Amino acid sequence: MIKERNEKPEGQAWLSDMVLREARETDAATLRRLKRQVFSETHNLLQSLVDYDYDVEEERHLIRRYRYLDNSCLLLALRGRDAVGFLTLQGSPLARNRHVVQLGIAVQKELWGLGIGRDLMDRGLQWARENPIVRKISLLVYSDNDRAIEMYERYGFQKEGLLRKEVYIQESDTVLDLVAMGLLVEELG
Numbered sequence: 001m002i003k004e005r006n007e008k009p010e011g012q013a014w015l016s017d018m019v020l021r022e023a024r025e026t027d028a029a030t031l032r033r034l035k036r037q038v039f040s041e042t043h044n045l046l047q048s049l050v051d052y053d054y055d056v057e058e059e060r061h062l063i064r065r066y067r068y069l070d071n072s073c074l075l076l077a078l079r080g081r082d083a084v085g086f087l088t089l090q091g092s093p094l095a096r097n098r099h100v101v102q103l104g105i106a107v108q109k110e111l112w113g114l115g116i117g118r119d120l121m122d123r124g125l126q127w128a129r130e131n132p133i134v135r136k137i138s139l140l141v142y143s144d145n146d147r148a149i150e151m152y153e154r155y156g157f158q159k160e161g162l163l164r165k166e167v168y169i170q171e172s173d174t175v176l177d178l179v180a181m182g183l184l185v186e187e188l189g
């Protein structure tokens, strides 16, 4: 159950029947809807609507793949049958670094600040801790994404490098750096 963290009455209602679990193939349509929404309402993700042309069947295939791979995980935050947040831990396919997973996370914008991100992180890191293959969680975040960087640092992620001018956001004609962050499973509390 999601912890309640804000004072907004509408937020409390949203949180009362929230569920976190691994994505199932039957979630393909709602996950596709959520992705289309978050890709259009935030520029803080590398993937954007321009790159996202999956239909429901392709999304189902992706979910199946996450479920099949032993070093990958796709978590959903659901209210009823509607996905409102997701977290991906995508394991490397290469033998020499299949112990490394890339973390991605997004929550529907109107629900930011309610604790859904932290609950997805808690569950995702618990999965990583219990997985016998995974030894490191890595991610890339825009250097100006203070909200996400603060959250990652609270979990113990360390900044490991700066990728200069890696992002161009056409909508705002902005060039941004990416921060590489990493957390070793042995560093998890």
Ligand SMILES: CC(C)(COP(=O)(O)OP(=O)(O)OC[C@H]1O[C@@H](n2cnc3c(N)ncnc32)[C@H](O)[C@@H]1OP(=O)(O)O)[C@@H](O)C(=O)NCCC(=O)NCCS
Binding pocket: 005, 042, 044, 045, 104, 105, 106, 107, 108, 111, 112, 113, 114, 115, 116, 117, 118, 119, 139, 140, 141, 142, 145, 146, 147, 148, 150, 151, 154
């Ligand atoms: C980053 C994101 C997933 C956080 O989800 P969320 O549900 O809003 O997060 P939470 O409410 O659980 O807050 C998690 C932490 O974020 C930080 N945070 C939340 N609101 C914040 C704010 N207004 N200012 C600064 N930091 C904030 C805090 O560290 C907070 O921890 P706390 O609750 O212990 O204080 C969400 O903002 C999002 O989807 N952003 C767009 C996509 C994105 O940036 N993804 C990361 C790309 S690497």
